[in-house]
């Protein structure tokens with residue numbers, strides 16, 4: 532089989548697995564490529580074709596509807612997926628049109644049948660008649676008539692997600708368009724050097740590039756993170772910069788009195804717990820209880836305000852046993868338990884700092900999972916918001932008066948962010964932005980909202996609450 536066809540077949544099989552078996556594309560693809568011995572440029576092509584098609588299929592289906600005598604939902608799914616794959620090659624890659632059409636038609640003939648391949652041929656030839664910029668005004672409603680529909684079709688997102696983003700961005704259509712476009716880009720791979728276990732300098736020396744915000748981050752320009760010794764040894768890991776910073780922000784808030792007991796209520800799979808455990812154990816350079824950050828070994832005056840002296844201990848909990856087990860791999864000193872955060876096994880008021888990284892719709896991380904936007908269900912939002920409220924209430928109960936709770940979601944949906952925090956009694960809401968001085972444009976406060984189109988991070992939300 533020619534190389535390019537191997538890549539196309541892998542992309543097609545991935546799409547079928549996503550449709551038929553609810554596979555997670557980003558988990559299955561690397562395995563499939565490895566099993567088939569596809570590497571290098573072919574692997575990159577297969578991944579680009581599959582992920583690009585999964586992201587863009589909202590737009591492609593509108594175009595397919597115009598080019599076919601059937602609505603996409605009336606087309607046999609194996610044929611529809613192949614046509615989507617062909618449409619992606621025609622409209623968003625440099626693959627020559629004749630090659631995109633003939634390879635897709637061959638694929639349908641071999642994998643589905645001769646009749647469907649004729650149908651695919653007819654539809655793809657019509658699609659090939661125009662460029663994407665010519666198609667969009669034909670298939671997307673005018674922004675003036677239907678702003679949400681316009682953005683949804685142009686940037687290939689479900690309407691309800693566009694509505695949620697528009698609301699979270701205060702109705703700003705331009706910003707929403709930028710955010711939706713950023714969701715269609717591949718995210719950077721970011722590494723975290725866990726304090727006391729690895730340093731950023733070590734990651735830079737091993738081929739990382741300097742990061743923009745987090746004092747513990749380095750970017751990975753290309754290649755396999757596992758090739759970094761620090762990653763292979765669990766001293767460093769892959770972690771989005773916003774995810775690093777919300778954990779660091781919790782450790783930076785000054786608390787009076789004891790500061791030795793920390794809790795991560797929803798810790799699995801352990802990204803934030805890995806960082807919290809390291810700071811709790813080893814402290815964070817730059818900390819100055821009363822004076823010059825430079826006094827502390829490794830501290831650079833003025834560079835990283837805040838920090839922590841260490842000497843604390845983390846308890847990490849997760850409802851699911853297998854996720855709690857993953858936390859054991861990211862932490863060294865922490866106690867890890869399987870526990871329901873809404874029915875805690877600990878006494879009230881015993882912790883000095885609590886992280887609640889609540890289960891959420893994940894609308895802030897759509898860049899990472901190409902098919903996720905089509906899988907999420909708007910009906911899950913009220914259910915998740917109710918769970919988030921219960922978890923936040925438990926976290927506030929678990930922290931002592933004067934202690935701090937970080938409420939975090941990887942979603943900017945207002946029902947999962949501001950609305951959850953607004954209902955919480957017995958707390959002072961701190962200005963979270965004050966604990967992230969290295970990052971600008973985090974919103975009007977008192978919360979901090981990261982954005983892919985502004986910061987290049989996931990759309991992570993942070994509220995910092997001090998128990999009264």
Ligand SMILES: C[S@@+](CC[C@H](N)C(=O)[O-])C[C@H]1O[C@@H](n2cnc3c(N)ncnc32)[C@H](O)[C@@H]1O
Pocket residue numbers: 774796797798799800801802803804848849850851854870871872873888889890891941
């Ligand atoms: C957004 S994830 C946490 C991500 C994690 N903090 C990290 O940085 O890797 C939410 C986690 O909450 C857990 N969870 C869901 N319901 C829970 C509950 N009632 N109590 C404790 N954990 C729960 C899920 O199993 C999931 O692992």
